[in-house]
Amino acid sequence: MISPGLILFSILILFPICLTVIYSFFKISFLTNQYDFIALKNFYKLMYKKDFFNSLQIVILLTIIAILVSNIMGIIFAKLFNYQNKIYTILRILIFTPFILSPIVVGYIFASILTDNGILNNFLNYLSISSQISWLGNPKYALVSISIALCWQLIAFCTVIYIASLKNIPKELEDASRIDGANGIQKFRYLDWPLLAPAVTINTVVILISTFKLYDRVLALTGGGPGRSTETIAMLIIRTAFNENRVGFASSMSLLLLIISGATTFIALLYLGKREVQN
Amino acid sequence: MFFIKKILIFISIYLFSTASFANDKIELDFMVFETPNLPAEFWDDAIARTVEEFPQYKINKLVPPNVGSMGDYLKQLQATDQFPDVMMSNFAVAEFIEAGLLLPFEDSDLVKFSDPVGLGLTNGRQYALPMITVVESVIFYNKTMFQEAGISKEPKTWEDLENAATKLANNNTTPFIVGGAAGDSWAAAWPLMDLVALNVTGKDDNYLKDLRSGDRNFSDPLMKDAIDAYANLVSSGWTNSTALSLNYSELQQTFLNGEGAMYPMGSFFAGAVPLDHPFEIGVFPMPALDGSPRLVTYTSGGPAVSALTEHPEEARKFAVEFSTNVKTNADDLFRDAHIPNNKSFDLERDMKGYELHPLIFEIIEILQTPGLKHVPFFTFEVGDYALLPGMQSEVFANSQEILSGTSTAEIIDNLNSKLLELQ
Numbered sequence: 001m002i003s004p005g006l007i008l009f010s011i012l013i014l015f016p017i018c019l020t021v022i023y024s025f026f027k028i029s030f031l032t033n034q035y036d037f038i039a040l041k042n043f044y045k046l047m048y049k050k051d052f053f054n055s056l057q058i059v060i061l062l063t064i065i066a067i068l069v070s071n072i073m074g075i076i077f078a079k080l081f082n083y084q085n086k087i088y089t090i091l092r093i094l095i096f097t098p099f100i101l102s103p104i105v106v107g108y109i110f111a112s113i114l115t116d117n118g119i120l121n122n123f124l125n126y127l128s129i130s131s132q133i134s135w136l137g138n139p140k141y142a143l144v145s146i147s148i149a150l151c152w153q154l155i156a157f158c159t160v161i162y163i164a165s166l167k168n169i170p171k172e173l174e175d176a177s178r179i180d181g182a183n184g185i186q187k188f189r190y191l192d193w194p195l196l197a198p199a200v201t202i203n204t205v206v207i208l209i210s211t212f213k214l215y216d217r218v219l220a221l222t223g224g225g226p227g228r229s230t231e232t233i234a235m236l237i238i239r240t241a242f243n244e245n246r247v248g249f250a251s252s253m254s255l256l257l258l259i260i261s262g263a264t265t266f267i268a269l270l271y272l273g274k275r276e277v278q279n
Numbered sequence: 280m281f282f283i284k285k286i287l288i289f290i291s292i293y294l295f296s297t298a299s300f301a302n303d304k305i306e307l308d309f310m311v312f313e314t315p316n317l318p319a320e321f322w323d324d325a326i327a328r329t330v331e332e333f334p335q336y337k338i339n340k341l342v343p344p345n346v347g348s349m350g351d352y353l354k355q356l357q358a359t360d361q362f363p364d365v366m367m368s369n370f371a372v373a374e375f376i377e378a379g380l381l382l383p384f385e386d387s388d389l390v391k392f393s394d395p396v397g398l399g400l401t402n403g404r405q406y407a408l409p410m411i412t413v414v415e416s417v418i419f420y421n422k423t424m425f426q427e428a429g430i431s432k433e434p435k436t437w438e439d440l441e442n443a444a445t446k447l448a449n450n451n452t453t454p455f456i457v458g459g460a461a462g463d464s465w466a467a468a469w470p471l472m473d474l475v476a477l478n479v480t481g482k483d484d485n486y487l488k489d490l491r492s493g494d495r496n497f498s499d500p501l502m503k504d505a506i507d508a509y510a511n512l513v514s515s516g517w518t519n520s521t522a523l524s525l526n527y528s529e530l531q532q533t534f535l536n537g538e539g540a541m542y543p544m545g546s547f548f549a550g551a552v553p554l555d556h557p558f559e560i561g562v563f564p565m566p567a568l569d570g571s572p573r574l575v576t577y578t579s580g581g582p583a584v585s586a587l588t589e590h591p592e593e594a595r596k597f598a599v600e601f602s603t604n605v606k607t608n609a610d611d612l613f614r615d616a617h618i619p620n621n622k623s624f625d626l627e628r629d630m631k632g633y634e635l636h637p638l639i640f641e642i643i644e645i646l647q648t649p650g651l652k653h654v655p656f657f658t659f660e661v662g663d664y665a666l667l668p669g670m671q672s673e674v675f676a677n678s679q680e681i682l683s684g685t686s687t688a689e690i691i692d693n694l695n696s697k698l699l700e701l702q
Binding site: 029030031032045049050111115116117132134135136137138139219220221222223224225226227228229239240242243244245246 | 357
């Protein structure tokens with residue numbers, strides 16, 4: 001008997017992936033209903049597509065920033081708020097709030113904060129820090145702005161996972177470390193950090209998957225601009241499929257993205273999984 | 280069993296009643312575009328007026344997420360079998376015509392229009408009603424700033440324009456307000472589209488055909504000069520530093536706030552200027568680089584009808600009535616300075632009760648100036664002159680690159696690479 005879960009998985013995940021693989025060997029336009037078999041030509045063209053490698057670079061950079069900043073800040077907030085107290089309960093709720101917001105809403109919130117006459121520049125001017133930084137209009141700062149919006153949400157998720165993980169550390173080990181005279185840093189280094197390995201794995205994998213398919217936040221903040229300086233791979237795929245009517249070529253990009261993100265996630269799981277076992 | 284019978288009876292009654300109800304009205308999906316000048320209220324009133332003539336029609340208004348992304352949104356709708364029956368043709372229609380998605384209008388549909396050809400014909404047929412005329416290559420200017428900088432006459436040549444910019448800059452005034460961020464990259468491309476239309480496509484009739492066929496590319500000297508002209512405005516420090524962080528609404532407001540002297544935009548900006556604005560605004564046509572008398576105009580913008588519609592006759596009738604409703608034309612002229620292309624429209628008679636901004640009369644005067652060659656707006660051409668799908672978006676993105684200081688050589692390289700990829 002085939003399980004309903006497998007049926008759903010097949011319809012929603014497997015079937016679209018298979019369709020994407022098939023489409024990537026065709027020249028397709030949904031507008032003109034054109035379906036021409038061109039074998040590996042799409043993949044050959046992809047090797048020389050400057051835009052794709054530009055977008056890949058952007059995504060890799062955002063991923064690295066997101067993994068580092070979100071995990072570090074997540075651990076800091078988790079340690080800070082891991083107390084049983086009404087105030088800390090409220091703080092934990094507040095810290096998690098960004099994660100429940102829709103990414104497009106987050107994008108628009110940060111667009112209003114980071115625009116030239118937005119809250120941030122006005123605040124800096126109020127502090128007599130003259131700021132003419134165009135956070136969204138300058139290609140150099142636009143990527144930083146996207147990182148801030150991205151990390152703001154991911155930190156929330158990481159914090160919750162780390163808090164849950166910290167609560168699972170056996171009390172006896174904490175008592176033993178205290179008796180042995182370990183200070184805060186020693187306790188973190190020799191007790192907390194090794195036992196947080198599973199949480200690090202979960203957070204890293206979730207961040208990897210989230211950033212590789214980044215679309216909505218960037219659309220709201222910069223639209224992929226200025227120029228193409230913040231265009232992620234997902235945006236490029238949508239532009240290629242719908243704006244340029246090249247669904248086959250977009251499918252080949254999707255397939256390559258799937259392989260890259262799958263391989264990256266697999267390597268991350270392998271390395272972090274080993275670390276979990278060692279700890 | 281009793282309950283199952285009841286449920287079946289209920290479902291039958293429901294299906295019968297909805298089917299009956301559906302048969303009473305002819306439903307048409309109509310895609311419009313909402314902007315600060317043409318808000319929801321304008322469209323709702325215009326639709327209501329048209330439906331008075333056709334009470335058996337039920338119009339479902341659709342609005343894209345952004346006026347600049349109408350074309351992309353329509354493609355998504357078409358891919359999901361939701362292509363609207365009628366749509367305002369405020370997008371590059373050429374690829375939709377080529378794909379056979381739009382229905383050609385009959386000659387009898389076009390008799391009410393002063394200029395039935397407008398933007399152009401494709402295979403001798405008109406696919407988007409030439410409802411309005413927009414003068415695309417005008418520059419609005421702050422008269423007070425001009426006076427303070429010692430500029431007594433409107434620039435007539437490109438050299439005059441650059442001299443005016445120099446004087447303004449020396450007087451600590453930002454000469455040009457340009458820009459367009461995120462989904463409004465079309466606004467950043469406006470000056471470039473004007474420059475190309477005036478100096479390349481409007482000068483060399485074969486350029487676009489050759490571009491499409493691959494015989495020429497963006498390295499053409501005329502194109503290089505046009506891109507250079509825009510890049511030079513930026514490199515000379517004559518444009519606002521906020522260019523790439525302003526959406527269209529903010530861009531418009533930046534000029535209205537008096538943060539810069541000149542604002543190159545379409546004539547529809549005149550509809551946004553309040554009558555009691557604190558400073559006087561003037562308008563003059565953007566000069567061509569070689570001084571030739573040309574003006575970029577766009578006569579189109581009316582509804583187009585889907586070739587996939589179940590009600591082609593009704594959709595066409597609705598489109599024609601919508602475009603030639605005099606009250607709608609009057610409202611459009613008042614709000615967005617769209618000059619009606621309707622033979623039945625009389626400025627004096629039909630604008631009674633409206634207080635038009637003097638700028639609108641100046642624009643009409645510019646449009647009617649004898650000796651000016653009207654040339655089509657770059658990236659909106661149709662037929663053999665249309666750009667390949669995806670090229671317009673590349674022009675928009677590279678306009679943002681120009682504003683961020685990217686060199687002309689790199690811009691040309693980007694455009695040529697894209698052209699090769701799309702061919």
